[in-house]
Amino acid sequence: MKYWLAGKQNSLLQKLTIFIVSFGIVFGGCGTVDLKVRKNLDHPNIHPNTVAILPFTLAGPTPEGVPVHRLFRECFFNYFSYLGYVDVPLETIDYKLQAAGMKKYKEVLGFSPEKLRDILAVDAVIKGRVLETNNFTGGIHAETSIKAKIEMIDLRTGETLWETEHKERIYSGILSPTVVEIIQDQMDNVKVHQALYKTAEMFSIGIMMKIPDPAEVWQKEIRLPEIKSIETNLKPNQKLKPNDRIYVNLKGDAGLKGSFGIGSWKSNIPLREISPGMYSGSYIVQESDEISSALIVGTLKNAQGLAGKRFYKHGMAVIEKSSLN
Amino acid sequence: MALSVSACATDLQTRVAGNLTALSKNQTVAILPVETSDPGQKEMAKMFRQGLYANLKQSKFHLLERYVIDGLLKQNKLTDPSTLLAINPMQFGEILGVDAIVFSRINKVERSYFVLHSSIELSVSVQMVDTRSGEILWRAEQTEQDFSGIGKIPTGITTALFAPIQFVTNKFNLSRMTSNMVDKLTVLVKHPNEADRENQFEKPVIAKNATNELKKIEDLQQLKAEWQEAMILDEEAELSDSSENLESNKESLVEITTKPDSNSVKKNIMQARSLVQERKRVESEMPPLSPKKEAKIPVPINLSQATTVEPIAVIESKEARPITRSHVGTSAKQLTSRKTQLYTIQVGAYKTKAHARKLEQSLKRKGYDVFITRNGKNIYRVQVDRFESKEDAIKLAHRIQIKEKLKNFVTRFSGV
Numbered sequence: 001m002k003y004w005l006a007g008k009q010n011s012l013l014q015k016l017t018i019f020i021v022s023f024g025i026v027f028g029g030c031g032t033v034d035l036k037v038r039k040n041l042d043h044p045n046i047h048p049n050t051v052a053i054l055p056f057t058l059a060g061p062t063p064e065g066v067p068v069h070r071l072f073r074e075c076f077f078n079y080f081s082y083l084g085y086v087d088v089p090l091e092t093i094d095y096k097l098q099a100a101g102m103k104k105y106k107e108v109l110g111f112s113p114e115k116l117r118d119i120l121a122v123d124a125v126i127k128g129r130v131l132e133t134n135n136f137t138g139g140i141h142a143e144t145s146i147k148a149k150i151e152m153i154d155l156r157t158g159e160t161l162w163e164t165e166h167k168e169r170i171y172s173g174i175l176s177p178t179v180v181e182i183i184q185d186q187m188d189n190v191k192v193h194q195a196l197y198k199t200a201e202m203f204s205i206g207i208m209m210k211i212p213d214p215a216e217v218w219q220k221e222i223r224l225p226e227i228k229s230i231e232t233n234l235k236p237n238q239k240l241k242p243n244d245r246i247y248v249n250l251k252g253d254a255g256l257k258g259s260f261g262i263g264s265w266k267s268n269i270p271l272r273e274i275s276p277g278m279y280s281g282s283y284i285v286q287e288s289d290e291i292s293s294a295l296i297v298g299t300l301k302n303a304q305g306l307a308g309k310r311f312y313k314h315g316m317a318v319i320e321k322s323s324l325n
Numbered sequence: 326m327a328l329s330v331s332a333c334a335t336d337l338q339t340r341v342a343g344n345l346t347a348l349s350k351n352q353t354v355a356i357l358p359v360e361t362s363d364p365g366q367k368e369m370a371k372m373f374r375q376g377l378y379a380n381l382k383q384s385k386f387h388l389l390e391r392y393v394i395d396g397l398l399k400q401n402k403l404t405d406p407s408t409l410l411a412i413n414p415m416q417f418g419e420i421l422g423v424d425a426i427v428f429s430r431i432n433k434v435e436r437s438y439f440v441l442h443s444s445i446e447l448s449v450s451v452q453m454v455d456t457r458s459g460e461i462l463w464r465a466e467q468t469e470q471d472f473s474g475i476g477k478i479p480t481g482i483t484t485a486l487f488a489p490i491q492f493v494t495n496k497f498n499l500s501r502m503t504s505n506m507v508d509k510l511t512v513l514v515k516h517p518n519e520a521d522r523e524n525q526f527e528k529p530v531i532a533k534n535a536t537n538e539l540k541k542i543e544d545l546q547q548l549k550a551e552w553q554e555a556m557i558l559d560e561e562a563e564l565s566d567s568s569e570n571l572e573s574n575k576e577s578l579v580e581i582t583t584k585p586d587s588n589s590v591k592k593n594i595m596q597a598r599s600l601v602q603e604r605k606r607v608e609s610e611m612p613p614l615s616p617k618k619e620a621k622i623p624v625p626i627n628l629s630q631a632t633t634v635e636p637i638a639v640i641e642s643k644e645a646r647p648i649t650r651s652h653v654g655t656s657a658k659q660l661t662s663r664k665t666q667l668y669t670i671q672v673g674a675y676k677t678k679a680h681a682r683k684l685e686q687s688l689k690r691k692g693y694d695v696f697i698t699r700n701g702k703n704i705y706r707v708q709v710d711r712f713e714s715k716e717d718a719i720k721l722a723h724r725i726q727i728k729e730k731l732k733n734f735v736t737r738f739s740g741v
Contacts, residue, residue: 075379077382078378078379078380078382078383079375079378079379081378081379081382081388081390081391082374082375082378082379082391083391083392084390084391084392086390198504201379201504202500202501202504204379205372205375205500205504208375214392215391215392215395215396216392218392218396219392219395219396219399220396221396222392222393222396222397222400224397224421224422225422235550236546236547236549236550237546237547237550261457263457263458264344264347264424264455264457264458264460265458267351267352267424267457268351293539293543294457294458295415295457295458295539295542297418297457299422305353305387306393306422307353307422307423308422309418309419309422309423309456310419311415311418311419313542313545314546314549315546316542316543316546
């Protein structure tokens with residue numbers, strides 16, 4: 001009898017728990033993204049490094065003609081860049097595809113992995129298809145949703161690494177728990193572009209939690225360009241005058257793009273590689289220049305855009321206004 | 326009424342610097358790991374950093390990849406986000422190779438549940454600092470509150486009970502709130518041109534760490550400038566000494582070693598020592614910007630005279646021969662009394678004797694035969710060893726330069 005009562009209590013508790021959980025899910029207006037990882041990406045050599053997010057395509061009409069596929073792609077890219085991949089800027093991808101003859105976004109779906117690899121020179125691509133969009137406000141019901149299929153394809157093998165087909169939905173209505181939320185959500189939902197962007201954002205946040213992140217794999221391999229030394233002709237407490245020339249010599253890794261800056265006041269003044277690993281450049285102080293205690297900072301940048309920086313600390317660039325008169 | 330009671334509250338204070346507009350795609354910004362005030366806020370910290378990334382991707386500067394930042398911080402053993410704010414921004418400039426950094430901290434993540442009412446309160450602080458100048462480009466503090474319960478007029482008795490539970494337990498709400506928070510927080514930094522006057526710093530604000538660092542550099546440069554001046558005076562004095570010597574052809578050399586026998590001199594030395602202590606503290610506190618360790622001894626500023634110089638009016642001895650190490654112990658007077666021209670290596674010249682002493686002691690500990698002389702202009706010269714052969718002196722001078730990283734030159738030994 002005692003056990004029977006205990007069992008009955010447990011059963012009631014279980015039912016209540018299931019009810020609460022279901023209730024929560026329904027009210028949340030959003031299910032979690034079901035991402036299917038097709039290939040085990042645990043081995044470092046398997047993980048793609050460079051990734052291009054191809055133009056997303058659109059299957060049907062969109063509310064108020066908002067280009068949801070573009071909006072979603074940009075939003076997805078912004079969140080995807082947090083993960084440990086080297087992502088190619090969207091403009092670069094579009095430029096390369098157009099240069100290769102792509103006139104409409106849909107054409108990209110027909111490109112073979114080999115062709116895409118030739119055009120984009122990346123390890124993997126992400127393809128996205130917006131299958132359905134909705135934005136509805138009426139009565140006590142408001143809903144914005146985006147249904148899309150997104151997949152990552154390894155261009156080295158042609159295999160699909162992961163894929164998902166998900167519908168992200170933000171809505172309120174009779175199932176919303178409070179009157180205020182219904183009103184507020186309806187007000188938000190009327191702004192179509194904003195509502196669609198918010199939905200795309202929640203879709204992106206959800207999917208990013210599931211996409212395999214190789215950040216740990218690449219972290220060990222990171223190395224910034226090395227600057228061994230930086231020399232300038234600046235002397236302690238020296239005041240510069242117009243037409244004075246600041247010389248900068250920098251010694252470091254060879255074959256890189258060298259530049260120097262004067263504090264944050266002026267940057268990217270080019271340095272020329274006069275011999276392997278030796279960079280040299282100068283700046284002539286102008287009449288209009290006014291600098292108060294700026295440190296000279298040398299920069300060497302590699303092809304991946306990573307920069308090594310080093311400050312020259314034995315002298316500061318100082319051009320006082322009084323020296324101009 | 327319902328709306329006024331229930332609309333989620335935002336308290337946002339944000340300011341940008343005029344120089345923020347100067348950041349472009351050519352400048353790189355790093356969003357550092359987010360500091361938390363409680364271990365339970367890690368998930369929120371991750372969401373917040375991700376949100377910052379996604380939002381600042383729309384700004385006009387370039388963001389350094391998150392895995393690059395974390396990898397480089399790990400390589401430099403900077404894995405605790407709570408220690409990052411204490412580090413000088415310039416150091417981050419060299420560690421990460423970026424032009425600006427974003428520090429952020431989760432101040433509060435509070436979920437409250439009171440049967441018919443529940444609430445979530447989030448509070449964050451963010452600061453963007455230019456690594457090249459230490460200037461604060463953007464500073465913001467934001468508190469976001471949202472709740473569910475009777476204040477929002479439940480649609481029924483069931484929802485009155487369950488809405489508060491659902492609100493605080495649903496992960497989606499925290500995620501949504503964080504996302505909304507970052508959206509509002511980053512509006513100004515994405516469009517700094519649109520900032521009202523009240524949202525702009527009146528004048529450039531430099532981060533405290535950077536101010537300290539720049540002050541130290543300036544102090545050090547001031548000191549070096551003084552040394553440089555002293556060095557020039559020393560050379561001038563040497564020139565005049567040698568010409569006087571040539572003219573009068575004096576056989577004995579004047580002993581000019583300082584003897585702090587008077588009280589006033591002692592007092593001066595005490596003052597100078599305290600100055601040295603202060604300078605030393607400044608130097609040792611300066612964060613190492615590169616793994617290579619600098620020599621800790623004060624470096625005399627004779628950079629432009631780094632190469633060896635020709636001694637003026639050298640009287641070559643017919644018996645000139647190198648003084649071997651066994652001569653090191655020979656008394657200076659004995660040496661000078663031989664009337665042969667001797668050479669020594671000058672490694673420093675200071676107006677303050679304490680500075681000279683510091684260098685002298687440092688080199689003595691390393692086994693050098695080092696001594697201090699004072700010239701007619703009251704400049705304390707730190708010199709190493711004596712040689713009959715100039716070549717031998719040059720050899721040791723090179724060794725000192727390489728081994729001790731001390732710029733020096735060979736000069737005539739004028740006695741101690």
